[in-house]
Amino acid sequence: xxxxxxxxxxxxxxxxxxxxxxxxxxxxxxxxxxxxxxxxxxxxxxxxxxxxxxxxxxxxxxxxxxxxxxxxxxxxxxxxxxxxxxxxxxxxxxxxxxxxxxxxxxxxxxxxxxxxxxxxxxxxxxxxxxxxxxxxxxxxxxxxxxxxxxxxxxxxxxxxxxxxxxxxxxxxxxxxxxx
Numbered sequence: 574x575x576x577x578x579x580x581x582x583x584x585x586x587x588x589x590x591x592x593x594x595x596x597x598x599x600x601x602x603x604x605x606x607x608x609x610x611x612x613x614x615x616x617x618x619x620x621x622x623x624x625x626x627x628x629x630x631x632x633x634x635x636x637x638x639x640x641x642x643x644x645x646x647x648x649x650x651x652x653x654x655x656x657x658x659x660x661x662x663x664x665x666x667x668x669x670x671x672x673x674x675x676x677x678x679x680x681x682x683x684x685x686x687x688x689x690x691x692x693x694x695x696x697x698x699x700x701x702x703x704x705x706x707x708x709x710x711x712x713x714x715x716x717x718x719x720x721x722x723x724x725x726x727x728x729x730x731x732x733x734x735x736x737x738x739x740x741x742x743x744x745x746x747x748x749x750x751x752x
Contacts, residue, residue, distance in 0.1 A: 583662025
């Protein structure tokens with residue numbers, strides 16, 4: 574319940590606004606009461622990141638199921654973008670901890686979140702490091718686009734058209750590297 578409330582808080586108020594006292598106020602209680610449920614703000618933020626990774630993993634798995642190659646890349650990219658826009662605070666939590674950080678459980682979970690993308694990349698004939706690097710490229714493209722879009726850099730641009738073109742080019746690039 575606390576993690577769910579914190580995730581909803583994130584989407585409304587943002588990462589930097591999250592404190593134990595702010596969350597407690599939203600829940601109609603006092604800050605010290607939350608320490609019966611979480612050890613610290615850091616622990617709460619970690620639990621939130623882990624939940625978001627699970628949510629993204631589930632989302633990518635669902636939309637990619639039964640799809641391959643360009644079709645899967647297009648659908649996964651659209652779902653990723655949609656998630657970021659519908660859950661901006663959660664998305665921010667997802668991108669705030671490095672893959673090679675000092676939390677092995679988080680690193681393993683983040684790597685698992687790449688599994689649906691890597692599975693799709695296998696349909697292009699990519700495997701091992703090539704598939705993992707291609708998955709990182711996919712993530713970098715999605716994150717870069719979403720970040721530019723969410724910060725208003727592309728306010729005067731048809732972002733749907735640019736996004737569709739970028740994803741088609743990304744998919745074509747996956748296909749070209751298997752030769």
